[in-house]
Amino acid sequence: MEKHEIKKAGLKVTLPRVKILSLLEKHGGHLSAEDVYKLLLGEGEEIGLATVYRVLTQFQTAGLVVRHNFEGGQSVFELDHGDHHDHLVCLRCGRVEEFVDDTIENRQQAIADRHGFTIKDHALVIYGYCGDPNCQKDD
Amino acid sequence: MEKHEIKKAGLKVTLPRVKILSLLEKHGGHLSAEDVYKLLLGEGEEIGLATVYRVLTQFQTAGLVVRHNFEGGQSVFELDHGDHHDHLVCLRCGRVEEFVDDTIENRQQAIADRHGFTIKDHALVIYGYCGDPNCQKDD
DNA sequence: TTATAAATGAGAATATTTATCATTATCATA
DNA sequence: TATGATAATGATAAATATTCTCATTTATAA
Secondary structure (H helix, E strand, O other): OHHHHHHHOOOOOOHHHHHHHHHHHHHOOOEEHHHHHHHHHHOOOOOOHHHHHHHHHHHHHHOOEEEEOOOOOOOEEEEOOOOOOEEEEEOOOOOEEEEOOHHHHHHHHHHHHHOOOEEEEEEEEEEEEOOOHHHHOOO | OHHHHHHHOOOOOOHHHHHHHHHHHHHOOOEEHHHHHHHHHHOOOOOOHHHHHHHHHHHHHOOOEEEEOOOOOOOEEEEOOOOOOEEEEEOOOOOEEEEOOHHHHHHHHHHHHHOOOEEEEEEEEEEEEOOOHHHHOOO
16 A cells, blocks of 8 residues: 555655555556656646656655666656666667666676775666567668 | 867867867866866857757767766766776766776676667666765765 | 858757745644 | 644746757868
């Protein structure tokens, strides 16, 4: 139940927050603030875009969602299930796939150590063309 | 000589282009469009911000510079010396360090293959606190 | 030198995100 | 359950980053 998670985050349980959280659960995917806004409109919810941004940022601070800055302007958000993962992004159709690779994770830590860095976060995004025939064909 | 590279890129050799290219060479670092604009102003060059963006984008298309989308709004640009590398970014002081790790590169290729992706580009950024004592101390 | 096509500068326009503020809703407590 | 302190919302303005427009200027091939 979403209400519990929102309460745990120290936030009041409001309609916009419940709706946005369940939307993210339903879609699983990687949604921009505007995606969320439009999906809410489609469901007949009159929730302002400013509220969407505000709530997503609060969820991010609370650790409920993660924010990614892929190429192309808009940030995208997804539920944080605690399992860190990296991304493959198709430049043609926008499809996003996830992956985890322990070898890469370990190498990153070793590199940070060598440079005297304390890792707070990291982002690995592979951009390319996905397996779909429409995305593989040349320009 | 910068003029040659500009000409090779199929662009006319103009003062803004020569200045911007030599600025990137001089600084080596990772400059935002606004950084470039202000540095030019500091040198007494009256080059518009729009021109800076335009030229940087053209250089990117021509393969002369690479553009990175680190966290925090602005894109940063650096000369493309042909040697791909990834980045460590300090969240406190903004320092940027570069690294290459063949193991990570190979794993990425393997992952893309497994997912049926054709890699066009990739970005690995490790965010954290660098070795500087001021950056390591707690909040 | 000159004609042509491209580049520039200034400011408008766009896109994304954040801030402001008056109004409304939540929720602990009475 | 009613209530009041506090937080959240929606509408809009503002801030930020980047791109577009267009009249003027400049580079360069002939």
